Amino acid sequence: MLYVPSYMSPSSYGGGGSHSREDLSMITYQTQSHIERSSYKSHNKLVRFEPRTSHLHLYQRQSSRGSDDSEGSADEAEPERQPQQQPRNQRPRSRLEDSPQSSSAQPSPRQFRAQPPAVAGAFHDCHFLGCERVRLNVSGMHFETRLGVLNQHPRTLLGNPQKRAKYFDRRHHEYFFDRHRPTFEAIFNYYQYGGKLKRPPNVTDDIFLSELEFYEIEREVIDAYKKDEGYISETVVLPEHPVKRKIWMLFEYPETSTPAFLVAIISVLFTVISIILFCVETLKEFKDSHCVAHELPNFLDPFFIIESACTAWFTLELVIRFAVCPSKKAFIKDIKNAVDFSAIVPYYVTLTNVLITMSCEGAKSSASLAFLRVVRLIRVFKLTKHFDGLQVLVLTFRASIEGLGLFLVALIVCILLFSSTIYYVEAEVKGSQIESIPDAFWWAVITMCTVGYGDKVPKGPLGMVVGSVCAIAGVLTLAIPVPIITENFNKFYTHKTGRGRH
Incomplete structure (x- = not known):
């Protein structure tokens, strides 16, 4: 039950039980505003309305007054009411609210809040x-x-x-x-x-x-x-079959078990032996010992046996990993598997050529087969699978591609600029070693890298000035990728090895 004070009761308006519609609306407005303000304050202490004023109630009240004014002659013939005493706690009514022509008048900023254009625009809730x-x-x-x-x-x-x-x-x-x-x-x-x-x-x-x-x-x-x-996100995907899963983890994750660690050590040993063998066989003492001209190939040669054993292990490893991998498509797209495949192809191509010709001279004289022998050196990248340091280097250069690209652009521009300049400066100098602009490319690269072989040098005084400026520009150009590579290396090294910077 809502308590109405005596001064707001119907009897206090001089008419006993009779009162006008405006009086009732004022009483209703007073009580509704008091109830809503109290209940809203109890739920949310941070949001407040203006005292005794709610834009929504003012809008509803003005709309109801507009409908009362539009009733016509009945309201116009109504005799003038005697002014009644305002209740003590009720705010006085302004002339703007009582005047029927107030809608066409320009309201003041203070009165504008009592005339909202719409409910959505008038009701503001923080x-x-x-x-x-x-x-x-x-x-x-x-x-x-x-x-x-x-x-x-x-x-x-x-x-x-x-x-x-x-x-x-x-x-x-x-x-x-x-x-x-x-x-x-x-x-x-x-x-x-x-x-x-x-x-x-x-x-x-x-x-x-x-x-x-x-x-x-x-x-x-x-x-x-x-x-x-520099965090490295790795998604581990394992085969569903339990046997394949064990074999896959044996060759892929050395840290999972002791047998897997032993397999990784064997793989590293074969890789290191094959690289050493590739370098040693080019020595003069062994260059002609395993391949004699006009004779059949010696398949019992120690170099051939060691190379065959290393290649057999790499082939077995690649075939097993491909057979038990969780996804054949993902296995083929992996760059590390492409390196493994490229490391064993030259051996089989060379062996096929030797078996067909039954001579090792063809393998040595053929330029394409000689290039395939160089490709065997790609096996060094197999070590990145087992050493965190090499993985950090690969990740560092991969993340620094943008900075390295900027360095190459600056280097090419400087090479073109200084090679053209040195050619025209040295063109009239007697005994000049710069014969053309392409010939000056070599001089510009060597000078900018501060190597200075001395095979091509400027002879005239202006050429020496150009050479000095070229050397200084080279030092500044080489400094471009250094901070980029250093920052990326520190990030990857920190998170890969667990040695954070504190």
Whole structure:
């Protein structure tokens, strides 16, 4: 039951039980505004309406008054009412509200709030529009922002009202988090400005990642941060068949078991032996011992036996891994498997040629077969599978391709510039060693790299000046990729070896 004060009761208006429609609307407005203001304040302390005023009620009240004024002659013939005493707690009615011509008059800024054009435009709620302020306390460091800034990331801890509700301190009207303060500065900047996460220099990776997990930052944002920091994401796919799975792990993951570690050691030994053999057989003492002219091939030669054993192991390893791999298509596309295949092809091509001709001279004289023998050196890349240091080098150069491309462009421009300049400067000099611009390319490259073989040098004074400028420009150009490669190497080395920078 709603209590109505005596001065607002119908009897207080001089008419006993009779009262006008305007009086009832004023009583209803007073009580409805009081009820809504009280109930809304109890649910949300941060949102307030103006005292005794609600845009929605004012709009409804003005609409009802407009309908009463349009009733016609019945209201016009009504005798003039005697002015009644205003209740003590009711706000006085303005002339703008009582005047029937007030709709055409230009309202003042203060009166404009009582004449909303529509309900949607007149009713302003900061709770839903996100304009109310939110205070965050992170281990004593306070941050303030608008609610709409946090609501832009609804999947995170701060952007979800249900998730952050348990951290609300009703006494201080703030959210309290007993977490790492320097890390939250970077997270707070992400909420305000978006973009990528940037780890502060004085925060280690493990602390920063743990804070990101606590605040439930979007997974794609964390993955982008890990990629920029040099983290290597590896998706392990295993065969479904249990026997194939064991064999696959035996050849692919040396850290899983002792037999797998032994297989990795055998593979490394065969790789190192084959590389040493490739270099030693070119010595003068052994160059002609395993291949005598006009004689049949010696299949008992130690070089041939060792090379055949190494190739047999590489072939067996490749065939087994291909047979038990979880995906044949992914296996073929993998660059490491392409290296393994390229390392064994030259042996079989050379062996086929020797068996057909029954002479080893053909294998030595053929330029294409000689090139295939050089391709055998690609086996050195098999070591990257078992050594983290080599993997770091490969990842570093792969991540530095953009910087290396910029270096090559600058190098080519400088080579063209200085080779053309030195040619025209030395053209009239007697005894000049620069015969053409393409001939000057070699001089420009050697000078810019600060090698200086001395086979081509400028003779005139202007040529020496050009050579000096070319050497200085070369030093500056070589400095372009150094910081890029160094930064990428530090990132990959830190996360690959686990030796972080603290």
